[in-house]
Amino acid sequence: MKLLRLKMKTINIIFLSVVVIYCSWLASMASRDYNVDKGSNNQIKMPLTRLRESSGLVPIKTTEVDKRPLITVSINRISNVMLIDTGAANTSILPESASRSFLKKDVIQEDEMEKSEYKDLAGREAVNIGDEEYIADSLEIGQLIINTTPLIKQKNTNKKQLILNMGVDGIIGLNTIEECGLMVDIKNKKMVLTWNGNLNKAEREALGFSPQSSYSPLKMKAKTTSKFTIPVLLKGTIELPMIVDTGATRTYITESWYKKYFGKLPRLTTRTARSAWGKSQLRTFKTDLKIENMVFPNVEVGVIADAILPYDGVVGMDVLSQKRFLIDYPARKMYFSGLSETSLSSIDRRLESIVNASSR
Numbered sequence: 057m058k059l060l061r062l063k064m065k066t067i068n069i070i071f072l073s074v075v076v077i078y079c080s081w082l083a084s085m086a087s088r089d090y091n092v093d094k095g096s097n098n099q100i101k102m103p104l105t106r107l108r109e110s111s112g113l114v115p116i117k118t119t120e121v122d123k124r125p126l127i128t129v130s131i132n133r134i135s136n137v138m139l140i141d142t143g144a145a146n147t148s149i150l151p152e153s154a155s156r157s158f159l160k161k162d163v164i165q166e167d168e169m170e171k172s173e174y175k176d177l178a179g180r181e182a183v184n185i186g187d188e189e190y191i192a193d194s195l196e197i198g199q200l201i202i203n204t205t206p207l208i209k210q211k212n213t214n215k216k217q218l219i220l221n222m223g224v225d226g227i228i229g230l231n232t233i234e235e236c237g238l239m240v241d242i243k244n245k246k247m248v249l250t251w252n253g254n255l256n257k258a259e260r261e262a263l264g265f266s267p268q269s270s271y272s273p274l275k276m277k278a279k280t281t282s283k284f285t286i287p288v289l290l291k292g293t294i295e296l297p298m299i300v301d302t303g304a305t306r307t308y309i310t311e312s313w314y315k316k317y318f319g320k321l322p323r324l325t326t327r328t329a330r331s332a333w334g335k336s337q338l339r340t341f342k343t344d345l346k347i348e349n350m351v352f353p354n355v356e357v358g359v360i361a362d363a364i365l366p367y368d369g370v371v372g373m374d375v376l377s378q379k380r381f382l383i384d385y386p387a388r389k390m391y392f393s394g395l396s397e398t399s400l401s402s403i404d405r406r407l408e409s410i411v412n413a414s415s416r
Contacts, residue, residue, distance in 0.1 A: 111198030111249040116242065123242050123377035125302055126224055130196035131157040131207070136225035140238070140247065142383065143283065143301030143370065147207050149226035154207075157192070195232070200249050206231060227303065230283075230385075237384045239263045240302065242377035253386030264380055264393050270348045271389040274300075284383075286390055288371060289346040290317070290357075296368045300383065300390065304372035307345070308358040310365050314341070321359060345375060350392040352378060 117126040117137070129138045134157040136149070149157070195202045207226070237250040241264075248263060257267040272286040275297065285297040294317045296309060314321060322341045339359040345352040352375050380393040 109200075109251050111200035111247070114198040114247045114249070116240070116245040116247050118242060118245060118377075122305055123373040124305060125240055125242065125247055125373075127197065127228075127247060129228065130194070131192050132194060133196075137223070138226050138228045139224050139303055140233070140240070141227045141229055141301070141303030142233070142238070143299055143303045144227050144229035145231060145283070147227060147229045147232045149207050153225035197228075197249050200251060202232065202251075234385045237263075237382060237386075239380070239382045240376070241380040242373070243380070253384045255382075255384050255387065260382065260391065263382055265382055265391050266393075269391045269393065271391045272348050274383070274385070274388040274390055283367065284385070284388075285367070286347060286371070288369065290343050292344065292346065298369035298371045299367050300376070301370045301372055302376060304370050306358055306372045306374045307355055307370060308360050308365055308372070309369035310362045310367070311339075311359055312362050313368055314339075314359045345371075347371075347375075347390075347392060350379060 114127050117128075118124065125140045126137055127140060129136050131149070136153055136157065191206055193203065233249065235252060237248075237253040237255050237259075239248040239250075241247070250259070255263075260269065261267055274284045274286060276284055283299050285299055287295050288298045289295050290309075296313060298307075298309075311321065318341065322339045340356050341359065342354050342356050345355050345357075355375055382391040382393070384390070
C-alpha cells in the first residue's frame with residue numbers, strides 16, 4: 057500500500073509539473089507576440105482589427121461657422137481631438153501630438169512621398185517629405201476599438217499649419233474608416249462608426265434611416281487616390297461625380313466644368329474662402345444641388361482652377377451638415393435621412409441591441 061501511495065504521489069507531482077511548464081510556455085509565447093519590437097524592419101504590418109462592433113453615439117464638436125466633424129479619439133489610451141475627414145486618404149497626426157501617444161520605438165517607417173493625398177481647403181496639393189509612420193496599438197472611437205492602426209506623423213509645414221488652424225491633433229482618414237459604416241448628424245452633434253459596413257435594413261433603421269431609403273452609389277475615383285464620389289445634380293440636369301469630403305468647409309467644382317455648363321466665370325470674392333494661409337480669393341455662384349431624392353437649395357459653390365482641384369468637384373460640409381447622412385463604405389452606398397424626428401436615445405438603444413445580438 058505504501059508503494060502504491062508513493063507511485064500515485066509521484067504521478068501527481070509529474071502531472072502538475074507538466075501543467076506548470078505548459079502554462080509557462082503559453083505565457084512566454086503570448087508575451088513574445090505582444091512585445092514585438094515596433095522599430096524592427098522585419099515587422100509585418102497587421103491588418104486593421106477591432107474589439108467592438110460599434111462606437112455607439114460619439115459627441116461631435118463643431119462651431120457655427122465650421123461644421124466639420126471633430127471628435128475625441130484615444131490613441132494608445134491618450135486623448136486626441138481629430139477631424140473625421142472622408143476626403144483624406146490617410147490618418148495623420150501632428151508631431152507634437154504624436155510625442156504624447158507614441159514612444160520613439162513606435163516609429164516603424166520613414167519614407168519620402170512624391171505628393172500628399174491630403175489638400176488644404178482650397179484644394180492645393182502639398183509635397184510631403186520624410187513623414188514618419190506609426191502603428192497605434194489601439195485607436196478608440198467611442199466604444200469601437202480598432203487595433204494596429206497606421207498613422208502618419210506630419211512633418212510637412214503646409215499640412216501641419218492646416219491641422220493647427222483647425223485646432224486638432226490630427227485627421228482620421230479613409231485608411232481607418234473605409235471598412236466601416238459612418239453616420240454623421242451635425243444638427244444633433246453626434247456620430248456613429250460601425251465596423252465592417254454592409255449594413256442591413258434593420259441596422260440602417262437603427263441609425264435613423266427608413267428601410268426604403270434610396271442611396272447614392274459610391275464610386276472610387278481612382279485606386280491611386282482612394283477617394284469616393286457620388287453623382288450630384290446641379291440645376292436639375294447637370295450631373296457631376298463629386299468627392300464626399302467631410303474635411304472641406306464648402307462645396308467646389310472645377311473651372312472647366314463651370315465654363316462648360318454655366319459660361320463666363322463669376323467674379324472673385326473673399327467673403328468665405330478660407331485656407332491654411334487665411335482668406336484667399338475665390339469665385340462663387342449659387343445653384344440648387346440634388347443628391348438622389350434630397351434637394352439642397354441655393355448652395356454657394358466655389359469655382360477652382362483644374363490644376364488645383366484634380367477632381368470634378370467636392371461636396372463639403374456646407375451641404376453635408378444639412379442632413380443626417382450615412383456612408384456605408386464596404387457596400388459602396390451613401391444615404392441621406394429625412395427622419396430628423398428620430399430621437400438619438402432611440403438610435404442608441406437600437407444600436408446596443410444590434411451589437412449585443414451580434415456578440416452572442
